[in-house]
Amino acid sequence: MNEIREVIEGKAALLETGDAKAVLSHYADTYVEYTLAPPLRQPGDARDPAALAAWMATFQTPPHREVTQLEITTDGDVAFATSLDSLTATPRGATEGFTLWFRVTLGLRRIDGRWLVTHEHESVPFEMDGSFRASVTLRP
Amino acid sequence: MNEIREVIEGKAALLETGDAKAVLSHYADTYVEYTLAPPLRQPGDARDPAALAAWMATFQTPPHREVTQLEITTDGDVAFATSLDSLTATPRGATEGFTLWFRVTLGLRRIDGRWLVTHEHESVPFEMDGSFRASVTLRP
Numbered sequence: 001m002n003e004i005r006e007v008i009e010g011k012a013a014l015l016e017t018g019d020a021k022a023v024l025s026h027y028a029d030t031y032v033e034y035t036l037a038p039p040l041r042q043p044g045d046a047r048d049p050a051a052l053a054a055w056m057a058t059f060q061t062p063p064h065r066e067v068t069q070l071e072i073t074t075d076g077d078v079a080f081a082t083s084l085d086s087l088t089a090t091p092r093g094a095t096e097g098f099t100l101w102f103r104v105t106l107g108l109r110r111i112d113g114r115w116l117v118t119h120e121h122e123s124v125p126f127e128m129d130g131s132f133r134a135s136v137t138l139r140p
Numbered sequence: 141m142n143e144i145r146e147v148i149e150g151k152a153a154l155l156e157t158g159d160a161k162a163v164l165s166h167y168a169d170t171y172v173e174y175t176l177a178p179p180l181r182q183p184g185d186a187r188d189p190a191a192l193a194a195w196m197a198t199f200q201t202p203p204h205r206e207v208t209q210l211e212i213t214t215d216g217d218v219a220f221a222t223s224l225d226s227l228t229a230t231p232r233g234a235t236e237g238f239t240l241w242f243r244v245t246l247g248l249r250r251i252d253g254r255w256l257v258t259h260e261h262e263s264v265p266f267e268m269d270g271s272f273r274a275s276v277t278l279r280p
Contacts, residue, residue: 073247078213
């Protein structure tokens with residue numbers, strides 16, 4: 001359980017260092033990825049460090065990620081974890097930063113003795129008032 | 141694995157019968173729920189059959205749910221499952237129905253010999269073009 005918590009909190013902390021390879025070292029070679037942005041499911045089987053680095057470079061400094069309300073359920077070599085996370089960043093060219101809160105579910109497997117993320121699902125809900133607006137201003 | 145698949149496909153099929161209690165019999169007494177609509181996390185510890193029945197009653201007939209690309213990872217008494225699901229329904233008073241595709245992650249635990257859902261995360265992504273629109277027209 002502690003080991004899994006360290007993976008999850010560790011990779012969140014690594015984001016701020018801007019080291020894309022180090023972040024992705026916590027992911028399995030193939031995994032199922034549901035991101036905040038479309039498509040419904042990422043087509044790639046492995047995350048590309050260059051793509052993650054390029055995304056981080058759209059901000060003045062790499063985003064700060066906070067993991068809250070982390071709950072881990074595990075047995076044997078399988079685990080899933082839920083949390084409410086926030087990302088705080090200032091896009092390049094913007095005068096003000098933002099903090100976005102979103103839901104996170106991770107699926108993990110212990111492979112060759114190491115816990116790796118094999119599934120990641122990140123999302124915000126959307127307003128059911130007919131506007132179909134993503135709910136990007138919610139806080140836990 | 142087969143037992144877990146039956147729970148997931150069974151509760152999807154049950155939705156169409158309109159039997160809220162039967163659907164919810166596949167859920168543990170307490171679970172973590174991230175729904176399509178706000179808030180970020182449902183505050184209730186247990187889903188209310190009356191609330192589910194009331195939601196189903198907003199449609200001309202109970203929604204039809206389809207589960208696709210189901211992948212299950214399990215060890216011992218813990219499992220997580222990913223899928224892309226669709227909900228097809230016609231709201232009361234509407235002349236046309238809709239089909240909404242969304243991502244689903246389930247966490248399950250075997251409790252007293254029965255697999256039960258202890259976590260459900262349903263979402264659509266949102267457009268990162270500055271519009272913050274929920275992506276409700278995607279298809280797998």
